[in-house]
Amino acid sequence: AQSVTQPDIHITVSEGASLELRCNYSYGATPYLFWYVQSPGQGLQLLLKYFSGDTLVQGIKGFEAEFKRSQSSFNLRKPSVHWSDAAEYFCAVGGGYQKVTFGTGTKLQVIP
Amino acid sequence: EAGVAQSPRYKIIEKRQSVAFWCNPISGHATLYWYQQILGQGPKLLIQFQNNGVVDDSQLPKDRFSAERLKGVDSTLKIQPAKLEDSAVYLCASSLGPGGAGNTIYFGEGSWLTVV
Numbered sequence: 001a002q003s004v005t006q007p008d009i010h011i012t013v014s015e016g017a018s019l020e021l022r023c024n025y026s027y028g029a030t031p032y033l034f035w036y037v038q039s040p041g042q043g044l045q046l047l048l049k050y051f052s053g054d055t056l057v058q059g060i061k062g063f064e065a066e067f068k069r070s071q072s073s074f075n076l077r078k079p080s081v082h083w084s085d086a087a088e089y090f091c092a093v094g095g096g097y098q099k100v101t102f103g104t105g106t107k108l109q110v111i112p
Numbered sequence: 113e114a115g116v117a118q119s120p121r122y123k124i125i126e127k128r129q130s131v132a133f134w135c136n137p138i139s140g141h142a143t144l145y146w147y148q149q150i151l152g153q154g155p156k157l158l159i160q161f162q163n164n165g166v167v168d169d170s171q172l173p174k175d176r177f178s179a180e181r182l183k184g185v186d187s188t189l190k191i192q193p194a195k196l197e198d199s200a201v202y203l204c205a206s207s208l209g210p211g212g213a214g215n216t217i218y219f220g221e222g223s224w225l226t227v228v
Contacts, residue, residue: 032214036219043221043222046216049214049216094212
């Protein structure tokens with residue numbers, strides 16, 4: 001069965017610092033991979049997704065993610081974090097018309 | 113473009129009572145989902161519809177939860193009777209086609225349920 005692991009429950013970074021959120025997946029074939037962001041009291045919003053092709057994917061709000069098949073990873077990065085990026089981030093995997101499975105999330109705190 | 117609409121936003125009920133949540137997906141979206149998100153956890157798929165047919169309801173507690181999607185548009189999720197562990201946010205979402213085929217899933221703001 002497909003699964004997603006986000007090893008970091010909570011991360012704190014200083015405003016202006018770089019950010020990397022980790023995501024490892026388990027899937028039997030080439031997956032579809034997604035990163036969503038959830039602000040408090042809101043639904044989830046898609047940041048970016050990977051299907052195939054270029055392994056470095058650009059998303060909204062200055063985020064990017066890199067697909068590494070050998071490591072079964074799809075880590076999310078941002079070179080300079082803004083206070084408005086404080087939220088919870090979810091990695092998800094899908095494929096083969098099966099359901100999309102979400103990870104448990106990483107809560108990002110941004111300090112001045 | 114209007115997003116996914118859900119109501120009510122907040123509901124407090126006593127255990128063993130019933131509750132119903134309503135969802136109106138984005139126009140033209142064939143796939144509709146209900147997710148349960150317990151505090152501190154990721155969304156868990158309860159049921160997925162393709163038009164008005166059920167694609168996946170493997171994680172729906174069928175002894176107490178039911179969902180329908182009449183005419184392939186709006187959907188209702190019902191819980192009867194509610195248990196304390198049902199306290200969660202119920203997220204409705206929709207997409208043009210199955211998310212597992214790479215379609216972007218659009219989420220509503222959620223319906224917050226507290227069972228006391």
